[in-house]
Amino acid sequence: MSTAHVLLGVLAGGPAHGYDLKREHDARLPGAKPLAYGQVYATLARLERDGQVEVAATEGGSGPERTVYAISEVGEEVLLDWLATPEQPGPYAAEELVRKTVTALRLHRDARPFLAAQRALHLERMRALVAEQRAAPDVEARIALDHTIVHLDADLRWLDDAAARVADEGNALR
Amino acid sequence: MTSTDGSGATALLRAHALHKSFGRTEALRGASVEVAAGEVVALTGPSGSGKSTLLLCLAGVLRPEAGSVAYDGSRLDDLPEATRTRLRRREFGLVLQFGQLVPELSAVQNVMVPLLLERHGRAAARTAALAWLDRLGAAGLADALPGDLSGGESQRVAMARALVTGPSVVFADEPTGSLDRVSGEDVMEVLVSTAQSTGAAVVLVTHDNRVAAYADREVVLRDGAVDDPAVVR
Numbered sequence: 001m002s003t004a005h006v007l008l009g010v011l012a013g014g015p016a017h018g019y020d021l022k023r024e025h026d027a028r029l030p031g032a033k034p035l036a037y038g039q040v041y042a043t044l045a046r047l048e049r050d051g052q053v054e055v056a057a058t059e060g061g062s063g064p065e066r067t068v069y070a071i072s073e074v075g076e077e078v079l080l081d082w083l084a085t086p087e088q089p090g091p092y093a094a095e096e097l098v099r100k101t102v103t104a105l106r107l108h109r110d111a112r113p114f115l116a117a118q119r120a121l122h123l124e125r126m127r128a129l130v131a132e133q134r135a136a137p138d139v140e141a142r143i144a145l146d147h148t149i150v151h152l153d154a155d156l157r158w159l160d161d162a163a164a165r166v167a168d169e170g171n172a173l174r
Numbered sequence: 175m176t177s178t179d180g181s182g183a184t185a186l187l188r189a190h191a192l193h194k195s196f197g198r199t200e201a202l203r204g205a206s207v208e209v210a211a212g213e214v215v216a217l218t219g220p221s222g223s224g225k226s227t228l229l230l231c232l233a234g235v236l237r238p239e240a241g242s243v244a245y246d247g248s249r250l251d252d253l254p255e256a257t258r259t260r261l262r263r264r265e266f267g268l269v270l271q272f273g274q275l276v277p278e279l280s281a282v283q284n285v286m287v288p289l290l291l292e293r294h295g296r297a298a299a300r301t302a303a304l305a306w307l308d309r310l311g312a313a314g315l316a317d318a319l320p321g322d323l324s325g326g327e328s329q330r331v332a333m334a335r336a337l338v339t340g341p342s343v344v345f346a347d348e349p350t351g352s353l354d355r356v357s358g359e360d361v362m363e364v365l366v367s368t369a370q371s372t373g374a375a376v377v378l379v380t381h382d383n384r385v386a387a388y389a390d391r392e393v394v395l396r397d398g399a400v401d402d403p404a405v406v407r
Contacts, residue, residue, distance in 0.1 A: 116394070116401065119394070120392075123383065123386060123387060123392055126383060126384065126386075126387040127387045127388075127389075129387070130384060130387040130388060134363060149384060152383075153383050153384060156383040157383070160220070163396075164220055167396065167397075
C-alpha cells in the first residue's frame with residue numbers, strides 16, 4: 001500500500017503537517033479515494049517509527065497544536081526506490097501506477113524510464129496470458145482469461161497515453 | 175553500431191540508422207532494428223512514430239534516404255529496382271490492413287499471382303494456391319470474389335498469398351486493424367502458427383497490445399526512432 005509513498009513524495013517538496021498532506025494527496029490524485037485524516041496520521045506515525053519522516057516543528061498558536069513533518073534521508077531513499085521500480089502487473093496494480101507517475105512528475109523527475117519499464121513488464125504478462133489463452137482447452141477458460149487481458153490492456157493504454165503526454169510536455173519545454 | 179536486440183550476428187534483417195522523409199515530414203529519424211530468422215517482432219508506438227515506414231523500408235518497398243537495410247548480409251537499399259523487386263517477391267510476403275486483394279480475381283487466383291509473376295506454370299500455381307488456402311482454413315473460399323469475403327476471410331486469403339512463395343519474412347501492417355477482436359485473434363493465431371511452422375520471421379506493425387503480445391519481442395518507436403527512455407532528448 002503506497003499512501004505512505006505518496007505522502008513521502010509530498011514531503012520531498014518541503015515539510016508539511018497532516019492537514020496539508022491530506023489536501024495535497026487528494027489534489028494530486030483526483031481519481032483516487034480521498035484520504036481520511038485518521039489514515040494520514042496513522043501513516044505518519046508508521047513512517048516516523050520507521051525513520052522515514054521526522055518531526056520538524058510543533059506549531060502552537062490559537063488552535064490545537066500541529067506537528068510539521070519532514071522527510072528523512074532514509075525516507076528519500078525509500079521514495080526514489082519506489083519511483084524507479086515497476087509494479088508486478090495485476091488487478092490491483094493500476095492505482096499504484098498512477099500514484100508513482102504523478103509523484104515522479106510533481107518532483108520534476110523523468111517518468112519515462114519507469115513508464116517504459118512498466119510497459120515492458122505489462123506486455124510480458126500479456127504475452128504469457130495470450131499464450132495461455134491460445135493453449136486454453138475450452139471457451140470458459142478463454143473467457144476468464146479475457147477479463148484479465150482486457151484489464152491489462154487498459155493499463156497498457158494508460159501507460160502509452162502517459163508516455164505520450166510526458167513526451168509532449170518535454171517537446172513543449174524544449 | 176548499437177544492437178537493438180540480443181540476436182547479434184544471427185540477424186536476418188538489419189536496418190541501421192534509417193532516415194526517410196515525405197515532403198517536409200521526417201517519418202524516420204535514425205531508426206535501427208534487427209530481426210532474427212524465425213523471430214516474431216512487433217513494431218509499436220504512437221500514430222506518426224514511423225512504424226509503417228520502417229516496415230516498408232525493411233520490406234524493400236520504400237528506399238530510405240540515409241542508413242542501410244541488409245537482408246541476409248547483403249545491402250537491400252542500394253540494389254537496382256528490378257533486382258530488389260525480384261528478391262522481395264521471392265523472400266518476402268506482405269499482408270496489409272485491408273487484404274488488398276485484386277477485386278476481379280477469385281481468392282485462389284489472387285493467391286496464384288506471386289507464383290505467376292515468378293513464371294511458375296498455371297497448373298502448379300493453382301495446386302500450390304489451393305494447398306495454402308486449405309492450410310489456412312479457407313479452402314471453401316477458393317472461387318469466391320474478394321467483394322464477397324468478410325474481413326477475416328480476406329485476411330486469410332491475403333496471408334495465403336503472402337506465404338505461397340515460401341518467404342523468409344512476412345511483413346504485416348496492422349493485419350487485424352479492420353477486424354473485430356475475435357476475428358483478429360483468429361488471424362494472428364493463423365499468421366504466427368503458420369510462420370512458426372515454416373520458419374518464417376514475422377515483422378508486424380500494430381497499435382493493439384493484444385496483437386503485440388503475439389510477438390516474441392516488441393520494438394517501440396517514437397518520433398521516427400526506436401524509443402530509448404534512457405536517452406535524454
